[in-house]
Amino acid sequence: MPTTAPASTPLAKRLRPNYLRVRLGAHGSEICRLHNTLEGLLAIQETRFLYHLAKDAKTVVEIGSFRGKSCVLMLEGAKAHGNTDVRITCIDPHEPTHFGAFKDEDHDAFENTVRAHGFSDRVDHKRMYSHDAVGEWHGSPIDVLWVDGDHSYEGAKADFVDWASFVSPGGVIAAHDTYRERFPGVLEAWNETIGADDSFGETQRCRTIAWAIRTSNGGVTSS
Numbered sequence: 292m293p294t295t296a297p298a299s300t301p302l303a304k305r306l307r308p309n310y311l312r313v314r315l316g317a318h319g320s321e322i323c324r325l326h327n328t329l330e331g332l333l334a335i336q337e338t339r340f341l342y343h344l345a346k347d348a349k350t351v352v353e354i355g356s357f358r359g360k361s362c363v364l365m366l367e368g369a370k371a372h373g374n375t376d377v378r379i380t381c382i383d384p385h386e387p388t389h390f391g392a393f394k395d396e397d398h399d400a401f402e403n404t405v406r407a408h409g410f411s412d413r414v415d416h417k418r419m420y421s422h423d424a425v426g427e428w429h430g431s432p433i434d435v436l437w438v439d440g441d442h443s444y445e446g447a448k449a450d451f452v453d454w455a456s457f458v459s460p461g462g463v464i465a466a467h468d469t470y471r472e473r474f475p476g477v478l479e480a481w482n483e484t485i486g487a488d489d490s491f492g493e494t495q496r497c498r499t500i501a502w503a504i505r506t507s508n509g510g511v512t513s514s
């Protein structure tokens with residue numbers, strides 16, 4: 292695969308890959324490579340965010356896995372940081388929902404992607420809706436909760452309400468597509484729940500991702 296654009300490409304576009312690698316900082320080349328090869332809809336800055344998100348995590352829950360991009364990014368990043376303990380529970384029914392025409396092929400693509408990256412033993416896939424999966428959750432504190440499932444107001448709010456209490460002190464909740472222009476319901480749900488919850492620190496942003504750290508006076512603690 293060529294690493295430089297042909298000379299006929301405008302200069303700004305030719306310089307862009309190198310510019311990006313430098314701007315992305317540590318692991319920039321690998322982040323670019325994964326961003327370009329994994330199927331999914333993330334801005335490059337969001338790819339970098341996810342790559343570093345689970346670097347110290349043991350227990351990660353992902354709501355909305357689609358074809359495995361965010362899952363593999365978190366696992367590749369954890370591995371690059373020397374984290375060999377991380378496990379991800381990935382929840383996705385992989386069927387059409389009111390939010391999108393998701394399908395069976397997404398399930399196969401998800402499994403193939405995870406397998407191709409050698410992470411099958413790190414992933415516990417629950418092919419179900421998040422509101423059903425929460426009833427089965429064993430109650431372990433969650434270090435990273437990544438929410439990217441139902442993008443309606445009601446669906447996103449249910450995910451924040453159902454799952455956020457499991458985020459451990461020092462743990463992180465992050466939600467994709469929390470922006471007014473396309474997904475006002477997700478943003479509203481975030482603001483009414485995590486944004487208004489004193490046991491979480493101030494909301495931070497990375498492009499369309501909103502995230503917050505659970506402060507020490509909240510969350511589920513280990514017994």
Ligand SMILES: C[S@@+](CC[C@H](N)C(=O)[O-])C[C@H]1O[C@@H](n2cnc3c(N)ncnc32)[C@H](O)[C@@H]1O
Binds near residue numbers: 359
């Ligand atoms: C935007 S995609 C997720 C993209 C993925 N996080 C990535 O970055 O590659 C949304 C996914 O959420 C799933 N989904 C929708 N409603 C859900 C729910 N209630 N629980 C779990 N997953 C859900 C859909 O099947 C779809 O695969």
